[in-house]
Amino acid sequence: MSRRRRSLVLVGAGPRATGLLERIAANAPSPYGFGGLDVHLVDPYPAGPGRIWRRAQSPLLWMNSMAEDVTLYTDDSVEIEGPVVPGPTLHEWAGIEGAAFADRRTQGGYLRWAYESAVEALPPGVAVHEHRRRALRVTGPRSGGVQEVWLEGVAEPLRADLVVLTLGHQDAEPDAEQRALSAHARRHGLTYLPPDYTADSDLSELAPGEPVLVRGFGLAFVDLMVLLTEGRGGRYDEHGRYLPSGREPVLYVGSRRGVPYHSKIGYQWSGQRPPLPRFFGPEQTEELRSRPVPPDFRRDVWPLVVKELGFAHYHRLFTARPESTTMDWAKFEERYARADPLGPGLDALVRSAVPEPADRLDLEALDRPLDGLRLDSFDALQERLRGHIDADLARRHDPGHDEDLAVFFALLSVYGQIMRLGDIGPWWHGFFSYLASGPPGPRLRQLRALSEAGIVRFLGADTTVTAVPDGFSARSATVPGHTVTARALVEARLPQPTADRVRDPLLRALFAEGAAATSDGLLAVRPEDGRVRYADGSTHARLFALGPHTDARGAGAFTRPRTNSPAFRQNDATARALLDAVRESARETGSGGRGRPAGLPEAPTTTERETTR
Structure with a gap:
């Protein structure tokens, strides 16, 4: 094989890049044989924590997950081809209580440590170079060959065999309403x-x-x-x-x-977990993906979601609190499996088997608890909302209602299937966040006190x-x-960039050059490995993307242990695809093929920090 050093550029050096780097280190020793490899990380913010988790922010800002529910490391629940390499959770690394909600600066320290550990685990011959700059554009042939990553304030580009965009959440230019409100504020001194x-x-x-x-x-x-x-x-x-x-x-x-x-759930699981997936697993996902017309979320996907969440809820209710039901679980499960998830038969079954309405799963009421409510005074609304917060805190911290935690596990399972479907619109992600990714209980208690x-x-x-x-x-x-x-x-909400309003210049240029975008501005990628797709149906051979700016976004760059994280599965698949591409390039040049691409340097340039293994 050719011993020319290959070059990989990661644009974005936050937790997603860190997770990918960990997977590269885990997969690199074998069976991937190649010469030296230069890995360039391009980000104006620190490698590891990136922008969101950097230390330069208020210590008052917390994570919204318990420390024991945060890991960047694989375990034997994660379905990957590469090796499982366990590592500490946040609470194990930081030496804090598992139920604590760490501040974001502590999480930034954990991510920096994980990044440095991933660098340390890379095999000899791999050099890591940090560039604390912003990437402006990626140029190069889609079919292969040298890619050029242009950096802000630097005349010469980084030349790379492969590029991965791990850009994270994106800023957006204002939409028409926001522009009008901004103009109104300027005119009137608001x-x-x-x-x-x-x-x-x-x-x-x-x-x-x-x-x-x-x-x-x-x-x-x-x-x-x-x-x-x-x-x-x-x-x-x-x-x-x-x-x-x-x-x-x-x-x-x-x-x-x-x-x-909704508040984060404030207790731990005990006993038998619902056997998930049950009604929305790989078989159903593959059937949806095989259809000639992309599935409609409300018509084709939502019924599967409803059936899966309901199954988890009632499985736990019947097995943990059978006194709350009037039917044998086996009989209920058989009838539940046959029922139309959106039809009257399922509602009738639930009403007959679960007498108390509070023990039933009502997703519409959970999603819109104030629908149809009309109050005659502003003060009455304040009392009503304080009561709502009290009730939510009480239930989400009561293990006697741990069917809610079963639904949470089902939400994670469903999310892992939905992300394989590509663009299904923004509604689902908002619904998921509202139910499964809310604030810690102490924050809601503070909100009530402020009221x-x-x-x-x-x-x-x-x-x-x-x-x-x-x-x-x-x-x-x-x-x-x-x-x-x-x-x-x-x-008080995150920007929602569309293809024509995304602020990042690199993404703007990609969309202008024909990269495919979803209706809500996500970069289209090939689900199997993250390669960037184009509107003409082609796929870029050397350009990959991972993270929430893509239509294969997972539930997060880090996640709960033992949940078969979709993000970890993506990271592993993309890491192996990258290493395969590096190995193939080395074989081609080593057998008298292309030789060293014109203009690709033997050593990196424009580095501010280097770590060489």
Whole structure:
């Protein structure tokens, strides 16, 4: 084989790149034989933590997962071709309680350690080079040959045999409504903050004591709430009451649902797990993928989701609390398996076998708990929402209702199947996050305390915002006729880039050159290995992409142990595809083929930090 050094460029050096690098190290020793390999990581933020988990952010910001539920390492539940290489969870690495919610800077330390460990595990002859810069464009023939990665502020590109885009979540240019609201704010001296990562937002214009409209009730809102309360000197006493500093604005928060995301479940599983997948597994996924017309989510996929989540729920209820049911599990399961998931027969079966409505799984009520509710006063809404939070906290911390945890496991299983279907639209990801990726219980208790203190006030469901001469006006369907006007409006949600609004110049250039994009702006990739696809049906031979900016996005770059993580499966498949491509290139040049590609240097250039094995 040719001994010319090969070159791999990873654009984006956060946790997804770290996971991929770990899989490259795990798979590289055998059976992959090749000469030296230079791995270049391009990112303006630190390798390992990247932008989201960097240490340069407020220590008040937490993860929304327990420390024992965070790992970057494979275990024997992960279905991969490469070797399983166990490693510590966050709580084992940090020496903290498993049920603790670590701050993001601690997670950044874990990710940096994992990155350095992956570098250390690479075989001899592999050199890693960090470039603390932004990548602007990738050029090169789709069919093969040298790829060029152009960096900000550097005249010469990095030349590579292979490129992987591990870019993470993306910023977006404002849409038409956001542009209009921004223009309105400029004309009238108002404050408007468009969708952004809250840790990166300039909140200094939100004045103490002033009303602020907030649109969005997910994790971005929780960060905003923390930074504008504890971040401005407020604190909670030993009874959980909030003691204001006097520097807080008053937050009026609303959203489509009008309620916060469900609390993280606050107990551990015990006993028999539901045997998943049951109704939505690889067989059903392959059948959907084989259809000549892409499946419609609501018609073809959602019924399978409903059946799977319901199976997990009732399996746990019947096996752990049989006194709550009126039917033998075997009989129920047989009838459940035959029932149409969206038909009246399933509802009738559940009503006959599960007498108490609170013990039944009602996904519509879970998704939209305020639908149809009409209250005659704003104060009544505040009481109603505090009651909703109390009930959610009580149930999500009660192991007597651990059918909720069974549904959580089913959600993870379903997510792993859905990601193999490609673009199924954004609704599912929002639903999943609302049920399975909400804030820690302590954050919801803080939210309730802030409501009692008058710092946070709830607007209700189906909140709409309009521009008015003296500011912004919000109203909701929950309290008809009630409006709130403020001179500041914050969009507490992550940017949602489409192909024509994505801010990253590299992705913009790719889309302009014909890379395929989904309806919600995700880069299309081949599910098997992450190779980038084009609108003309071709696939790039040397360019790969992994992560939430692609239509094969997984549930996260790190995950719970023992959940057969889709992201880990992707990482392993892509790592092996990369190493196969490197080996094939070495064989071609070693047998008198192409030889060294013109312009590809023997050694890397423009490196700010190098680690050589």
